[in-house]
Amino acid sequence: xxxxxxxxxxxxxxxxxxxxxxxxxxxxxxxxxxxxxxxxxxxxxxxxxxxxxxxxxxxxxxxxxxxxxxxxxxxxxxxxxxxxxxxxxxxxxxxxxxxxxxxxxxxxxxxxxxxxxxxxxxxxxxxxxxxxxxxxxxxxxxxxxxxxxxxxxxxxxxxxxxxxxxxxxxxxxxxxxxxxxxxxxxxxxxxxxxxxxxxxxxxxxxxxxxxxxxxxxxxxxxxxxxxxxxxxxxxxxxxxxxxxxxxxxxxxxxxxxxxxxxxxxxxxxxxxxxxxxxxxxxxxxxxxxxxxxxxxxxxxxxxxxxxxxxxxxxxxxxxxxxxxxxxxxxxxxxxxxxxxxxxxxxxxxxxxxxxxxxxxxxxxxxxxxxxxxxxxxxxxxxxxxxxxxxxxxxxxxxxxxx
Amino acid sequence: xxxxxxxxxxxxxxxxxxxxxxxxxxxxxxxxxxxxxxxxxxxxxxxxxxxxxxxxxxxxxxxxxxxxxxxxxxxxxxxxxxxxxxxxxxxxxxxxxxxxxxxxxxxxxxxxxxxxxxxxxxxxxxxxxxxxxxxxxxxxxxxxxxxxxxxxxxxxxxxxxxxxxxxxxxxxxxxxxxxxxxxxxxxxxxxxxxxxxxxxxxxxxxxxxxxxxxxxxxxxxxxxxxxxxxxxxxxxxxxxxxxxxxxxxxxxxxxxxxxxxxxxxxxxxxxxxxxxxxxxxxxxxxxxxxxxxxxxxxxxxxxxxxxxxxxxxxxxxxxxxxxxxxxxxxxxxxxxxxxxxxxxxxxxxxxxxxxxxxxxxxxxxxxxxxxxxxxxxxxxxxxxxxxxxxxxxxxxxxxxxx
DNA sequence: CTAATTTGTTAACAGCCATGACGAAATACT
DNA sequence: AGTATTTCGTCATGGCTGTTAACAAATTAG
Numbered sequence: 020x021x022x023x024x025x026x027x028x029x030x031x032x033x034x035x036x037x038x039x040x041x042x043x044x045x046x047x048x049x050x051x052x053x054x055x056x057x058x059x060x061x062x063x064x065x066x067x068x069x070x071x072x073x074x075x076x077x078x079x080x081x082x083x084x085x086x087x088x089x090x091x092x093x094x095x096x097x098x099x100x101x102x103x104x105x106x107x108x109x110x111x112x113x114x115x116x117x118x119x120x121x122x123x124x125x126x127x128x129x130x131x132x133x134x135x136x137x138x139x140x141x142x143x144x145x146x147x148x149x150x151x152x153x154x155x156x157x158x159x160x161x162x163x164x165x166x167x168x169x170x171x172x173x174x175x176x177x178x179x180x181x182x183x184x185x186x187x188x189x190x191x192x193x194x195x196x197x198x199x200x201x202x203x204x205x206x207x208x209x210x211x212x213x214x215x216x217x218x219x220x221x222x223x224x225x226x227x228x229x230x231x232x233x234x235x236x237x238x239x240x241x242x243x244x245x246x247x248x249x250x251x252x253x254x255x256x257x258x259x260x261x262x263x264x265x266x267x268x269x270x271x272x273x274x275x276x277x278x279x280x281x282x283x284x285x286x287x288x289x290x291x292x293x294x295x296x297x298x299x300x301x302x303x304x305x306x307x308x309x310x311x312x313x314x315x316x317x318x319x320x321x322x323x324x325x326x327x328x329x330x331x332x333x334x335x336x337x338x339x340x341x342x343x344x345x346x347x348x349x350x351x352x353x354x355x356x357x358x359x360x361x362x363x364x365x366x367x368x369x370x371x372x373x374x375x376x377x378x379x380x381x382x383x384x385x386x387x388x389x390x391x392x393x394x395x396x397x398x399x400x401x402x403x404x405x406x407x408x409x410x411x412x413x414x415x416x417x418x419x420x421x
Numbered sequence: 422x423x424x425x426x427x428x429x430x431x432x433x434x435x436x437x438x439x440x441x442x443x444x445x446x447x448x449x450x451x452x453x454x455x456x457x458x459x460x461x462x463x464x465x466x467x468x469x470x471x472x473x474x475x476x477x478x479x480x481x482x483x484x485x486x487x488x489x490x491x492x493x494x495x496x497x498x499x500x501x502x503x504x505x506x507x508x509x510x511x512x513x514x515x516x517x518x519x520x521x522x523x524x525x526x527x528x529x530x531x532x533x534x535x536x537x538x539x540x541x542x543x544x545x546x547x548x549x550x551x552x553x554x555x556x557x558x559x560x561x562x563x564x565x566x567x568x569x570x571x572x573x574x575x576x577x578x579x580x581x582x583x584x585x586x587x588x589x590x591x592x593x594x595x596x597x598x599x600x601x602x603x604x605x606x607x608x609x610x611x612x613x614x615x616x617x618x619x620x621x622x623x624x625x626x627x628x629x630x631x632x633x634x635x636x637x638x639x640x641x642x643x644x645x646x647x648x649x650x651x652x653x654x655x656x657x658x659x660x661x662x663x664x665x666x667x668x669x670x671x672x673x674x675x676x677x678x679x680x681x682x683x684x685x686x687x688x689x690x691x692x693x694x695x696x697x698x699x700x701x702x703x704x705x706x707x708x709x710x711x712x713x714x715x716x717x718x719x720x721x722x723x724x725x726x727x728x729x730x731x732x733x734x735x736x737x738x739x740x741x742x743x744x745x746x747x748x749x750x751x752x753x754x755x756x757x758x759x760x761x762x763x764x765x766x767x768x769x770x771x772x773x774x775x776x777x778x779x780x781x782x783x784x785x786x787x788x789x790x791x792x793x794x795x796x797x798x799x800x801x802x803x804x805x806x807x808x809x810x811x812x813x814x815x816x817x818x819x820x821x822x823x
Numbered sequence: 824c825t826a827a828t829t830t831g832t833t834a835a836c837a838g839c840c841a842t843g844a845c846g847a848a849a850t851a852c853t
Numbered sequence: 854a855g856t857a858t859t860t861c862g863t864c865a866t867g868g869c870t871g872t873t874a875a876c877a878a879a880t881t882a883g
Contacts, residue, residue, distance in 0.1 A: 028840055028869055031433060035870090052830055064871050066831060083830095083879080090829025091879040176776070186776070232658045244743065248657065253650055255745025256634045260650075265776050266739040270671060279738070279773040333672050336681070337739045340664040341646065343657025371681040374578070374588070374667050430838055430871055437839090454861055466840050468862060485848080485861095492860025493848040827882075836873075842866080851858070 035060065036411035039068050040077065043098050044124060044408060045228075048081060050093020069096060075415040076102055077122065098122040101163035103414055105403025106155065106205045108148060109172040109213070109396040112137050112189050112240060115148050117155040119164060120400035122408065124223070128158040138191040141184075145200035152202040166205040167407040167414065170399040171197070172213040174241060179258025182210045188276065189240045209402070213237060214261050215252060216398030217350045218245030221388050222252075223401050232345045234338050235388070236263060236331070237395075238353035240289045246342060264288065266334045286330030289352065295323035306355050313359050321359060328360040332367025339372045339383065350388035357387040437462065438813035441470050442479065445500050446526060446810060447630075450483060452495020471498060477817040478504055479524065500524040503565035505816055507805025508557065508607045510550060511574040511615070511798040514539050514591050514642060517550050519557040521566060522802035524810065526625070530560040540593040543586075547602035554604035568607040569816065570805040573599070574615040574797040576643060581660025584612045590678065591642045611804070616645030616663050617654060618800030619752045623790055624649050625803050634747045636740050637790070638665060638733070639797075640755035642691045648744060666690065668736045688732030691754065697725035708757050715761050723761060730762040734769025741774045741785065752790035759789040 038058045043049060046057070055065040072078045081095040100121045109116045116131035130151050136144045156166060175187025184195040201208045218235035222228050229250040237243040242264035246253045253260050264284035265277045272281020285291055293300040297319050298308055312320035335347060347368070353360065365385050372383065388394055407414055440460045445451060448459070457467040474480045483497040502523045511518045518533035532553050538546045558568060577589025586597040603610045620637035624630050631652040639645040644666035648655040655662050666686035667679045674683020687693055695702040699721050700710050714722035737749060749770070755762065767787050774785065790796055809816055 031839095032870070050830075061872060062831065063833085063873085066833095067871085088829085089827075089881040091831080093830055246743065248655055248662075253655075253744065255650065256747040257745055259776075260743065260745040262742040262745075262776055265742045265773065267735050267773055268672065270735050277773075278775040282773075333669050334739070337668040337736070338743055340667045341648065341662065341740055341743075342655065343659055343662040343664075345658040371667065371669055371679075371684075373680040374661075374664055433870095434839065452861070463841060464862065465842085465864080468864095469840090490860085491850040491858075493850095493862080495861055825883090828880080830879080831877090833876080834874095837871095839868105839870085841868085843864105844866105845862100845864080847861080847863100849858100849860080851856100853854100853856080 033410075033412055035064070036068055036071065037409055039065065039072060040098065040122075040408045040411060041405075043078070043096060044122065044404075047123075048084070048095040048097040050084070050095060052093050054096070071415070072411070075411075075418040077411070077414055077418065100125065100127075102165065103167035103407055103417065104159055104164035105167055105400050105405075105407055106152070106159075106169040106202075107172070107216075107396050107399030107401070107403060108152065108169060108202075109399060110136060110144060110148065110174070110190070111213075112174060115144070115151055116396050117148070117151045118396055118400050119155055119159045119166075120397075120404050121164060122404060124401055124404055126397065126400065127162055127164060128155050130154050130158070136190055141192060141195045141197070141200060144190075145197065149200075149202050152205065156202075156205065165417075167417070168206040168403040169202060169208045170216065170402040170406075171201065171208065171210045172216045172395040172399045173210055174213045174239075174243070176259055177210050177212055179254055181258075182208065184210070206403075207406075209406075211399070211402070212243060212245070212258075212261065213395045214243030214350075215245045215254065216396075216402060217388070217390075217394030218247055218348075218398070219252060219402055220390055220394040220398030221348050221350065222247050222250065223398075223405075224390060232343075233348050234263075234335065234342065234344050235348045235350055236335070237351040238287060238289075238331070238349060239351040242284050242288055242351075244338075246338070246344070248342065248344065263334060263338070266337060268330045268333050283330055283334040287327035287334075287353070292323050292327045292353075292356075295326060296320040297323075306352055310355050313356065324356050324359040325363045327353075327356075328363035329367050331360070332364040333371070335364070336368050336371035339368065340374070344383075346384040346386070348386055348388050350390070350392075350394045352392060354387040354391060361385060361387070435812075435814055437466070438470055438473065439811055441467065441474060442500065442524070442810045442813060443807075445480070445498060446524065446806075449525075450486070450497040450499040452486065452497060454495050456498070473817070474813070477813075477820040479813070479816055479820065502527065502529075504567065505569035505809055505819065506561055506566035507802050507807075507809055508554070508561075508568055508571040508604075509574070509618075509798050509801030509803070509805060510554065510571060510604075511801060512538060512546060512550065512576070512592070513615075514576060517546070517553055518798050519550070519553045520798055520802050521557055521561045521568075522799075522806050523566060524806060526803055526806055528799065528802065529564055529566060530557050532556050532560070538592055543594060543597045543599070543602060546592075547599065551602075551604050554607065558604075558607065567819075569809040569819065570608040571604060571610045572618065572801040572804040572808075573603065573610065573612045574618045574801045575612055576615045576641075576645070578661055579612050579614055581656055583660075584610065586612070608805075609808075611808075613801070613804070614645060614647075614660075614663065615639060615797045616752075617647045617656065618798075618804060619790070619792075619796035620647030620649055620750075620800070621654060621804055622792055622796040622800030623750050623752065624652065624654075625800075625807075626792060634745075635750050636665075636737065636744065636746050637750045637752055638737070639753040640689060640691075640733070640751060641753040644686050644690055644753075646740075648740070648746070650744065650746065665736060665740070668739060670732045670735050685732055685736040689729035689736075689755075694725050694729045694755075694758075697728060698722040699725075708754055712757050715758065726758050726761040727765045729755075729758075730765035731769050733762070734766040735773070737766070738770050738773035741770065742776070746785075748786040748788070750788055750790050752792070752794075752796045754794060756789040756793060763787060763789070 083092040084095040119128040176185040214237035232248040244261040244263035269281035275282035485494040486497040521530040578587040616639035634650040646663040646665035671683035677684040
């Protein structure tokens with residue numbers, strides 16, 4: 020039969036509690052009155068909500084704030100920097116990292132390790148990750164934070180709602196079930212594509228996420244992407260959205276590992292760019308050499324990067340025509356080449372998106388992500404925190420159960 | 422100041438009223454008890470909701486239904502086929518149409534007219550449309566339906582939330598404000614891109630819209646598209662999403678009117694296909710001739726259509742890689758060429774979407790829309806009805822005010 | 824020092840839904 | 854046939870939630 024179904028009454032209460040938490044997370048310390056106008060409830064109602072949250076030690080009252088204007092100054096409320104925290108982890112091709120963010124979203128703990136995960140058995144990699152997680156947990160404990168969930172970033176395909184890595188070409192993984200290999204003492208664990216989490220970090224790093232919309236490109240060995248429209252991440256029917264790397268750039272171009280031809284990755288993937296610049300991509304050799312040559316003005320290197328930028332522009336122009344984002348953000352390791360990569364990218368994109376541009380005030384902004392390579396890790400921790408904030412009942416129960 | 426903000430209490434009531442309406446719209450006649458389990462409320466609560474809706478003449482009680490199983494049979498409820506109705510209108514390149522759908526979504530009235538709108542002044546076209554709307558309204562009146570809103574489909578760019586046509590190349594319109602030209606006695610009027618409404622019609626024509634996700638291609642003179650993921654239409658930051666026609670297929674291909682090169686429209690637009698088949702596309706000459714030649718097996722015609730299918734496949738493979746839809750639907754006039762268009766399209770799409778396909782059970786279904794050229798018109802009426810169902814307060818007020 | 828403004832709290836109130844019990848209307852079993 | 858069982862719709866009760874309105878507290882403006 021239909022399960023009891025949370026009574027819509029208490030559901031409303033939960034929703035309002037969650038709204039208070041999210042409002043404070045997004046706008047820092049606020050008074051009860053301000054929160055009330057933000058979420059459209061009366062001061063009286065917010066008072067009782069805040070009372071509940073204070074009792075559960077999720078909020079801290081800071082006392083009367085600065086009195087800039089007339090009237091009694093409100094008592095500032097902020098999310099606690101002790102108590103629940105969200106963990107984020109990243110499995111990169113050559114590094115592992117774990118971090119913890121408090122409810123405000125502040126990164127409080129961070130441990131990482133150079134580790135060539137490429138073509139290593141999942142057990143070995145996850146063993147290292149668990150060790151890092153133990154250290155992070157201990158450090159979090161030291162500053163009064165207790166785990167309330169973990170999100171893991173993986174450079175591969177993860178079916179929606181699972182903890183399985185279906186394919187991670189750059190790790191050499193296929194059909195790897197992570198369930199038993201993940202840290203078990205950090206609360207609920209979810210696994211996501213690295214580009215999706217990078218995009219979420221980008222979304223949350225700016226004001227008014229609800230009104231934002233962009234295509235986030237995670238360009239490194241593989242090229243992933245994530246699409247955010249109306250402040251929501253598009254994950255696709257199976258959770259595989261974002262395979263920008265296999266969007267065709269030239270239909271009869273060079274064959275790609277995916278079976279297609281002329282995919283973006285064959286032009287703008289890290290290996291393709293290095294090769295085009297005359298650098299043999301070895302296991303250690305990455306973009307450092309190429310950046311140096313570009314800075315030195317070496318023509319072959321510049322040409323290779325320009326070609327990649329053009330290809331990115333062509334692929335993105337398709338995405339932009341189809342999705343009408345507010346902006347385009349480039350993340351991943353390739354951002355180190357941004358000075359040389361972005362101009363041709365912008366030019367190509369501008370040429371090919373004139374129709375929709377007719378209604379735009381200014382040209383579509385294309386920028387490198389300010390978070391740089393940290394995006395996915397921060398996004399993971401942020402997701403864990405947001406998920407926690409979505410379920411105040413659980414947070415409060417955990418506080419009581421202490 | 423912050424406006425009164427509908428008190429979340431009555432908001433909940435409104436939401437539940439709306440849920441009852443939508444449940445009945447989606448699943449036809451149901452008993453109170455069934456509705457209750459569907460929306461997760463108790464029978465008692467649903468009884469009072471239904472009471473309100475019956476009083477407002479939005480529902481009709483049909484009495485005890487067939488008693489298939491044990492227990493007292495429930496009294497079947499259905500949405501009324503008298504009372505409020507949604508109007509849909511379509512401004513096509515060579516025809517105008519207006520229809521009215523009752524709350525159940527049934528099309529009850531339909532009037533249309535051959536009318537070459539191409540390069541006619543908006544005033545003239547809208548004058549004709551208003552005349553059609555008057556006739557439709559009169560007919561609706563005759564069967565006891567009263568207007569509760571109108572949605573208009575236009576083959577062009579409509580900024581989100583406006584009634585302005587920014588560009589409609591195939592009508593020859595630019596920056597046309599329709600506000601004063603639209604029928605004024607049908608309730609609230611909204612204007613939308615034709616492909617978006619076609620996609621919505623497709624969405625609503627199948628079971629469980631909430632779980633659906635697809636790319637709908639509206640292929641005719643211009644090629645538009647609409648993306649639905651998680652049962653929601655993506656409209657883009659400005660409302661311009663869906664410009665599939667200007668997705669690059671071959672970056673150095675023939676120049677396109679948009680300023681780009683090798684856009685899909687230069688390969689698969691109606692004019693391009695006709696020309697490639699050796700048919701001069703005159704104002705009256707459309708696809709009839711081409712269909713005939715394909716049926717006759719004429720090689721030039723077949724080659725032209727095959728080429729268009731391949732180009733569509735290339736452009737769509739980009740969209741599929743990026744968005745991971747559950748299926749792809751082809752609508753618009755070009756569906757008449759489906760038997761020859763779809764095979765090359767499917768082949769190309771299959772080749773280029775292998776990565777994500779690794780996680781798919783079956784190949785991505787690519788089908789012609791069963792609604793054919795009626796999609797946008799039905800979608801428009803459907804949208805008007807759904808919008809009405811979203812606001813039970815207004816419907817009830819209108820019923821009282823009668 | 825008074826008036827005006829804003830904040831947070833309190834008490835009375837109204838709305839909404841859940842709970843549990845009931846009669847009604849059908850089927851299933853003896 | 855007659856009883857038990859199942860399901861439906863309704864009713865009275867009660868709990869929870871947020872609103873309204875009034876008030877004291879704390880600040881600025883004049």
